[in-house]
Amino acid sequence: MSDLVLWKERNGVGHILLNQPELGNVISTPMAHALAGVVQQALVADVGAILISASGKQFCVGGDIREFVQNRDRLPQTIHEILAVLNPAMHTLATLPIPVISAIQGALGGGGIGIGLCADIVLASTTVFLRGGYSAIGLSPDLGSSYYLTRRAGASRAKYLLMSNRPASAQECLRMxxxxxxxxxxxxxxxxxxxxxxxAAGATDSLAHIKKLCDEAHSHALQAHLEAERYAISDCADTANSLEGVNAFLEKRTPIFVRR
Incomplete structure (x- = not known):
């Protein structure tokens, strides 16, 4: 297994660590394969949450421009090969039925935006700056960067950030x-x-349904969503975790949930 992306499990949390700090954790072909391999480990791990972070001063500066230059005679094929590896991995990571948290520091650019923002909850350093980077080199977004920016900030702001290539500070990103x-x-x-x-110590059934309901809310009509909520809460109610949660509430103690 490559050391470009590291995986460990501790206290019920699966840790995904981008680990090429000397290059700003660029998304190269080797990095793509390493990340896809780690996501496969996350898929089968007995963990209750995933934490995505990165070594060094930068979270991820985006694609490896040096690799693009080296492969300029076959750039479309190079990009296609990288995304053929990473797109399924990114979909798997984003749709895991457990909470995914990201911790972002330093520069966040290009495809790194998709990696950082695919998380359900995004924490960032006050020193972060986000810059699309794509329009500066004549490319369009990948790895879900335009998808997550649009869902989180709205289409107008996403287009502004990606088209203008102007950096956004951590405080601006928080406001958006x-x-x-x-x-x-x-x-x-x-x-x-x-x-x-x-x-990770929470009620996994509850968290999985919350994630699914929120992710699907924009694509549901109200009646369909009400039915989805009815099914989900009924499913949760038929678990030991629900009984434990209710008893703990009545007994004024912290519930002890089990992972399913």
Missing amino acids: GIFDELHEPDALASQALQLAEEL
């Missing part, structure tokens, strides 16, 4: 809804880990 929380650089890792461990 791109990030959910900001933390000082030295506190980001501990805050993200604390949240991931709290969610």
